[in-house]
Amino acid sequence: MAQFTRIFDQLLVAVQGRQVDDIRVLVKSYAQKNCHLILSALPEAC
Numbered sequence: 239m240a241q242f243t244r245i246f247d248q249l250l251v252a253v254q255g256r257q258v259d260d261i262r263v264l265v266k267s268y269a270q271k272n273c274h275l276i277l278s279a280l281p282e283a284c
Contacts, residue, residue: 242271 245268252260 239275242275245271
């Protein structure tokens with residue numbers, strides 16, 4: 239979860255600084271981490 243928060247913080251800084259290349263990379267990382275967190279929260283039977 240800490241890594242998820244760190245990516246979000248980096249994304250916020252990139253958006254504030256209008257760093258388009260960084261935003262693209264960070265949005266992808268953020269989405270992937272979000273999916274991993276959701277999948278890990280699902281019961282084994284799913």
